[in-house]
Amino acid sequence: MALKPHSIQFFVLRCCFIFAPRVLNLQPQIPNPTTPMTASKPLFFASILCLLLVSGLIDRRPATAEPPTYDVVVYGGTSAGVIAAVQAKKMDKSVVLVGPDRHLGGLTSGGLGWTDTGNKGVIGGLARDFYHRIWQKYQRPENWPHQTLDEYGNRGQGNRAIDGKNRTMWIFEPHLAEQVFEDYVEEFQIPVHREQWLDRESGVVKTDGKISSIRMLSGETYAGKMFIDATYEGDLMAAAGVQYATGREAGDVYDEKYGGVQTGVLHHHHHFDILDRPVSPYRVPGDPTSGVLPRISTEPPGEKLAGDHRIQAYCFRMCLTNHDPNRVPFAKPDGYDASQYELLARIYQAGFDETFDKFDPIPNHKTDTNNHGPFSTDNIGYNYDYPDASYERREEILREHETYQKGWLYFLCTDPRVPDDVRTEMQTWGLAKDEFIDNGHWPHQLYIREARRMVGMYVMTENELLKRRPTPNSVGMGSYAMDSHNVQRYITPEGYVQNEGDIGVSTKGPYEISYGSLVPKREDCTNLLVPVCVSSSHIAFGSIRMEPVFMILGQSAATSAVQAIDEEIAVQDVRYSKLRERLEADGQVLTYEPKSAGK
Template identity: 40%
Template structure:
C-alpha cells in the first residue's frame, strides 16, 4: 500500500520534546581535514533556489567573489520546478531583483513583465542572471552529513561537500528549503505548529476542521473514511488526541506542481507508478461518487485540481478541493529527515500524485467523461526533459524554521493596534495571505471524514525585519538564513512565497557585501546605509497600506 516504505521509520521516529535543535558538535566543530579542492570566496550561498540566486547575484554585482553551491542537479528551486503561477499577493511590494526577474521573463515573451511562465524559461533566466553577475556555480554538491561545517567559536570557517571539496568564505547564506546549512552550523530551529498560547496566535496549532473558521479545500459532501472491515482507508490519518489550538509537530502537505498540456504534439501520458495500487484511491472514488450525486453530473478535472493557465497552451497544476495533488500526512517527517529519508519521501509523493492522475484516467470507478478529460491532458514533454516531464523539485511548503533574533508571528502580519508593525530594520515586504494547506485527513465522531489544518486569511502588507534572517549571535556571527527564516508556523504561511524569498535573498546578499567590505559581522553592518542602497535598487521597504488581493 502507498507509503509502506515510510511506515517503519515514521513509527519509530520520535519528535524532540521541544522541537528545538542545534547542529551537533561533530558537525559544527569538526577539525579541518585535507580536501582535494580548497576554494576561497567572499560569500558562499548554499542552495540555488530563487532566494539563493538573488543573494548571489546581488553580492556579485557589488564586487564580491561569490560561489553558489547547489546540492542537486538543477537551479531555480520551485520557480523553475513547476511553480509557474506566481503567488504575488500585492504586486506593489515586489521590487528589486525579484521584480527584475519577472521583467526578464516578460522580455522572453515580448511583454514588459510576466508573472506566469513556463518552467524552462524561469531556469534560463536564472542561469543568465548568475552568469551575467559572474557567480561561480557548483552543482550536485551536498554538504557532508557529518563534519560538513567547520567553525571556530561563533564563526563558520568553511563548508565541506560530499565530493571532498572545501569552500571557505567570510560570510555564508543558507537559501535551501530544508535549512541544511543552518542546522549543520549549530543554529537553533523548530518545525511544526506552535500552540495558540506560544505567541498569542489565533490561527496556531491543531485546527480541527469543523471548528477552525476560515478553511480551504475541504469536503463539501458526506463521505465515510472507513473500509468494510472498519479500518481507515488509505490517505486518512487516525484522529489525534488534540484540542483546538494545541501544539504538534505536523506541517502542511507537499506535492508537485505539474506542467501539463492538451497539445498532442507536446504531451506525454501521465505515468503509472511502479507501486500503483488502485485501492489507495478508494476514498477518492467515494468522493467522486458523492460529488456526482450532489451535482447531478460527474465532476470535471477543474473541480479536482487547480489549472493555472501558462503561455504556449500549458497549465500549472495545484491542489484544489478535498482530495487532490497534496499528499496529506507524508510531509511530517521531512524536516528532521536525512538525505536518504528525504529521497524516500520524494518517492512517496511521486507515487501518490502520479497514481492520482493514473487512477482518474484509467480506473473503471471514475466516470467516463472525467476519464476522457484527464486523458486529453499529459505532461508537457518539453519541460523537465531529463525527468520525462515530471518536476524534479518537490514543493516543500515549509520545513525547519530558524529561532533567530526576531520571530515573526501572526500579530506582525495583522493590523493590530497593540503592536508596532513598523520595523526600523525592514528589508522588504510581504503581502500574501496566511495560506496553510491541509495538514491531515481525519475521521470525525459522526463517522465522516474531514481535512484539518487548511486556512487562508488575507493580511495587510507587512515589513520583514533584517533580524528575522539572523541566528542568535551566540550561535554564529557570519550566517544569514533566507528561506527557513525566523517565523512561527502561522506567519511563515505568508512568508513562504517565492517573491518574498527573493526579496529576502537580495537583502542578505547586500548585507554580506557590507559585512565583507566593512570587515565586520552580519550583526554590525550599517543598517541605514543598507536600506538606502536597497531603495536605490528599487526594493520596496515601506508599507503601502493596501490589503493583499
C-alpha cells in the same frame, strides 16, 4: 609536489622513465647498486621532471592546499540563492553558488509558474527584474512554439513596474524561468557547483561562533567570510547549530489565533464539508471494525490551538498540456495501487465536481496544476519527518510523493469509479513533452512548502502580518494571504473523514519583514543569513513562503552580508540605516505606499 600513485601524472612519468632513453638517444644502462650514478642519469631525470612541470602534468600545489576563500558562499540553488549570489556579485564581492540542485531556481523553475504575488507593487529590486526578464523572453516569437502571444492574451498578469517603464510577466513556463536563472549566473560570471550535498554531520567548521568553511559529501570544501543558507530545508543553518523549529507552535507561544491545531476551521475548498454528504473513512462504510481506508490517520487530531509535529502537505506543481503535439500521456506508475484512491472514488460519489479548478493556464497551452479539493495532489501526512530526515530518507519521501501523484493521475484517467466526464477530460491531458526533459517530463523539485524555520533575532508572527504590532527594520515586504495547506486527514467524533490545517487569512494589505528574521541569534552564528527558512511561526510562514518574497529576502541577505564584510562586523551588528539606504537604492520596497502600488 602532490603526485598520487594512481594518477595520470604518475602513469605518464613511469612511461617517461621506460621510453625516454630511446627518445633522447641515451644508451640504456642496467642498474648496479655498486656502481655510482653516471652523469647522464641525473641529467635524464632532471630533463623529464622539467618537461612534466612545464607541461602541467604534475600538480604543483601542496598536497594540503587550502580551498579558496570566497567573500560569500551561497548554499542552495533556489530562486533566493541565485538572487543572493547576483546581488553579492553586483556589490563587487567574490561569490560561489553551491548546493545539491542540478537545476537552478527551485520551485520557480520547478513547476510553480502561476506566481502567488499578492500586491505586485511591493515586489522590487532583483525580484522585479526577474519577472521583467520573463516578460522579455515572451516578446520573442521563438518562445511561442505552440501558441501565439495574442492568443494567450493578458493572462500573464503583466503590468508596468513601479518605475513606470519595465514591463513584467508573472505567469510562465518552467524551462523559461530556468533560462532566466542561467542567464543571471552567466551574465554575472557566478561559479555554480551543482549536485554538491552538504555533509550535515561534520561538514560545517566553526571558529569563535563563525562558519569558516563547509564541506560536501564529495569532499569539496568551500571557505568564506559570509554564508547564506538559501535551501528550502535549512540544512546549513541546522548543521551550524542554529536554533530552529518544525511543526506548528501552540497558539499561546506567540499569542496567535491561527497557531497550532485548527480543527473546525475550513477556509478553502480543500475539506470534506464542500461535498453533498459526509464520507465514511472505513473500508465498509459505517463499520469501524472493517478497518480504515488508506491515507486517513487513526490518531486524534489534537486539541484546538495545541502545538504539534505536523507540517504542510507537499506536492509537485505539474506542468500539464492538452495540446496533443506536445502531450505525453499519463502512464501507470511503478507500484500503482488503486486501493490507495478509494477515498477519492467516494468523494466523487459524494458530489465533488472541481477536479480541474486548479489547472491554471500558462503560455503554450500548458498549466501549473496545483492541489484542489479534499483529496488531490497534496500528499497529506506523508512528510512529517522530512525536515530532519537523512538524504536517503528524503529521497524515499520524494519517491512516495511521485508515486502517489502519478497514481492519482492514472486513477482519474482509468478507474470506472471516476465520473465519465472527468475521466474523459483527464485523458486529453498529459505531461508537457518540452518540460523537465531530463526527468521524464516530471518536475525536478518537490514543493517543500515548509520544513525547518529558524528561531532567530526576531520571529515573524501573525501579529506582524496582520499589523497588530509594528515590525522593526524592514528588509522587504510580503502581501499574500497566510496560506497554509492541510497537515492531516483524520476521523471526526461523528465517524466521518475530515482534513485539518488548511488556513487562508488575508493580511489586509502588504506587511514588512524584519531584518532580524534573516539573522540567527548571536550565540548561534555571526556570519550566516537565512532568507528562505526565515525566523517565523508556522502560520506567518504560510504567507512569507512565496517565491517572490524569497527572492526579495535573498537580495537583502546578500546586501547585509557584504556590509558586514566591509565593516568587519557580525551580521547582528549591521547598521540598519546603512542597510536600508542601499536596499532602497537597489529598488527594494520596504514600506507600503498605496499611491505607488502596482496593480
